[in-house]
Amino acid sequence: MARRRSSKSTVEPDTGAASAAARKGILVLHGPNLNLLGTREPEHYGKQTLADVDAALIEQGAAAGVExxxxxSNAEFALIDRVHAAKTEGVGFILI
Structure with missing residues (x-):
């Protein structure tokens, strides 16, 4: 005798990236020379500074409920140290 499949379906709770980010936050790492945004060749790279970029990211994160x-840093070792520190801070995602 063949087994019948249940017609009931279940919906799993959201365990995707958005909910994980909301629980833990996002670390954004900017590498070498990005501190010069807005000042170095603004006619080529634009006038938006790194502080402007950071403020926009923080604002968008706050609107989504994410820190x-x-x-x-211009130094690779400082970026690596920051990644290691994030592990103990409960950071859920790192954007490089």
Missing amino acids: VICFQ
Whole structure:
């Protein structure tokens, strides 16, 4: 005798990236020379500064209920140290 499939379906709770980010926050790492945005060749790169970019990211994160932490360094070791520190801070995602 063949088994019948149940007609009931279940919906799993949202465990996607958005909910994880909301629980833990996002670390945004900016690498070498990005501190010069808005000042170095603004006719080529534009006038928006890194502070402007960070403010926009933080604002968008806040609107979505997510804490955004921005960090910039010209030194690779400082970026690596920041990644390691994020592990103990409960950061859910890192954007590089």
